[in-house]
Amino acid sequence: MDMHTVTDELSDLEGRLQKVLSVARDLxxxxxxNELLRKITQTNSEVLGFGATSIAILDGDGRFRVKAMTSLRGDLTMDDFNDYSMPFEELERLLRVAKPIGDIYWVDGSEPILAEMEERGSVIATTPTVESSHWHPRSLLIAPLYRPPAEVFGVVFPDDPLDGMVPTLERAMLIATLAHFASLAIQLHENRSYAEAQLRILTAQRERLSELFRASNDVQRAGQLEEILQMTADAVTSAGGFRRSAIYLRSDDNLELRVTSGIDTRERARLxxxxxxxxxxxxxxxxPQMRLSRSYLFDHRKYPLPDQLGQQLSVPTRSPDELDVGNWEPQDSLTIPIIESGQLLGVISADExxxxxxxxLEQVQALEFFADQAGIAVSQMMQYDLLRELAETDPLTGLMNRRSFWSLAERLVVNARGGGFQMAAMFIDLDHFKAVNDQFGHSAGDLVIKEAAANIQNRLRTQDVVARFGGEEFVVFLTGVDQIQALSLAESLRLVLASVSVPDVDSHITASIGVAxxxxxxxxxxxxxxxxxxLRLADSALYDAKARGRNRVQLGGVLDS
Structure with missing residues (x-):
């Protein structure tokens, strides 16, 4: 896949995500x-490219029934689903045989369980719009709808992919994103008292939320996450009814302070x-005993505030005559978890x-809505980062791919010229690699590629650039090295690659390297x-090394004027 194709695919994914977020803002x-459910299926089909989409909700008898559907060809209607129902136990059986693609699941149409379920009316086979060996009429995509903490209450079934292919990880992430928004919107509708509290805040802060959604559309902009979090913190100290707030994000087993609102500069610096x-x-x-809805209300009269934690938090100073006995005091706090897909991303701490x-309860639930928006925004940031990483990284080795290599190598040339440094390039090819695949299988071959990549990367300096160009080929770009140093490094790489050992591969691995x-x-x-x-000179030298017997380093040329 060339650089332009990757760029086009990434641009297409970004465009589809923006459309999903635009729809989600209105859900x-x-x-x-019924209109809500139809909008969800319509968006999945029209925006994400599926000939048919249905959405099933778990009824009180423990069976999923289709409540809405969209068919772009018009050959399916809701009447076709009148007799359709799927027991919860059958969904669990499907998930056990399904292949995860990100946060959704794919069941190959050849799975015997699907034929059984079709006979019982639990699955409807559809004729694909595009004939493809990759998609069977009974193939099934499953995008579960969750309510906290991880309870499945519905399923979106995208069907008949218009490209005839099983979704890629990137496309699956978009389907899962829409499912996340759908879950939230359906739950808001079902719990009207909670929804009304949230919508009162939403109406009062419509512009703030619009900015938050727009911000989550453009996560590549510098500091974007901080802007999203700052909007949320400011909303807590305006429409939320508090004077002070702070947002902490989770990093491993710690919470790191990211933004504050209503806290002075000196106190913020101390935190x-x-x-x-x-x-x-x-x-x-x-x-647990402090829970109020999904949040935690800390009343220092009932629970002592640990001294060390009190020093790390911002506790306002108040004189005794400013305190109203029985009401909020400086040591009290409200903590609202930021949760997305069952994972704790951080917390909002509200005070005063x-x-x-x-x-x-109503005020806390309204504030939890803001926490939900923060969770969605942060999750979208992470998904965008993953999409960008997929576009720039070789998935097998974790090295750069062609696209990211060219961009970084060009910048290194500019820097090297400015600093008066020499440059070098290497083309590395594993010898007789096809024989490894033929004799031991492609899985073993993948292990050899991964081990070779790790050995190359470990031998290089942090400022050096290494990328997998495809198959068993790697390229290296160096600055600040002369001819002798480049050849010496290439020889050390040849030796380290000759020491590559992979379980169950009884074959000596060698490499040929061209240098320029x-x-x-x-x-x-x-x-x-x-x-x-x-690279052209290094590639030519590589072929010379192959012609001279392989397992050697060959100098291809020196550009000196």
Whole structure:
């Protein structure tokens, strides 16, 4: 796949995600449940590219029944699903044989369980729009709908992919994203009292939430996550009814302070200087007996505030005559978890209610809505980062791919010229690698590639660039090395690759390496042109090394003027 194809695919994914987020912004305002469900299936089909999509909800008798569907060809209607129902136990059976693709599941149409379920009316086979060996009429995609903590209450069934292919991980992430928004919107509709509390805040802060959604559309902008979090913190101290708030994000087993609102500069600096708070320590103010809805209300009259935790948090100073006995006091706090897909991403700490009283259930649930938005936004940031990583990284080895290699190598040329440093490129090819695949299988071959990549990367400096160009080929770009140093490094790489050992592969691995060097005074090439010329010379040297018997280093040329 060339660089332009990867760029086009990434652009297409970004465009589809923006459309999903645009629809998601409106899902919570649907007052008619059937219209809401139809909008979800319509979006999945039209935006994500499926000929048919249905959504089934778990009824009180423990069976999933289709409540809405979209068919782009018009050959399916709701009448076709009148007799359709799937017991919860059968969904569990399907998930046991399904292959996970990100957060959704694919069941190959040849699975015997699908034929059985079709006979019982639990599965409907559809004729694919595009004939393909990859998609069977009974193939099934499953995007579960969850309510906290991890209870499945519905399923989106995308069917008949218009490209005839099983979704890639990137496309599966978009399906899962829509399912996440659908889950939230359906639950908002089902719990009207909770939804109304959330929508009152939403109406009062419509512009803030619009900015939050727009921000989650453009997560590649510098500091974007901080802006999203700051909007959430500011909402807590405006519409949320508190004077002070802070947002902590989880990092391993710690909570790190990211943004504050209503806290002065000196106090904010002190909090940052204190560093992360251990999760176990923060849990002292998040005990089960402190729960109010999904949040934790800490009343220091009932539970003592540990001294060390009190020093790491921001506790406002108040004189005795400012306190109203029985109401909120400086050592009290409200902690709202930021949770997405059952994972704790962080917490919002709210302090000093404007009216001086403890918040009621409705106010806490409204604030939890903001926490939900923060969770969605942070999750989208992580998904975007993963998409970007997939576009720039070789999935087998974790090395750069061609696209990211060219971009970084060109920047290194500019820097090397500015600093007067020499440059070098290497083309590395594992010898007789096809024989490894033929004799031991492609899985073993993949292990050899991964082990070779790790050995190359471990031998290089942190500033060196290494990428997998495809198959068993690797390229290396170096700066600040002369011809002797480049050849010496290439020889050390040859030796380390000769020591590669993979279980169940009884074959000696060797490598041929071509090297080319350029002086900083070479100016007749553009940065990209110089990288191309060095790789061309290194590639030519590689072929010479192969012709001379393999398992050797060959110098291809020196560009010095």
């Amino acid at each position: 919570s305002v649907f007052t008619d449940r 940052h200087e204190n560093g992360p708070i251990e999760l176990g320590q923060f849990a002292e103010i998040m005990q 209610p404007i009216d001086g009283r403890f918040p009621d 060097v350029a002086a900083p005074v070479v100016r007749r090439f553009s940065p990209r042109g110089l990288v191309e010329e060095l």
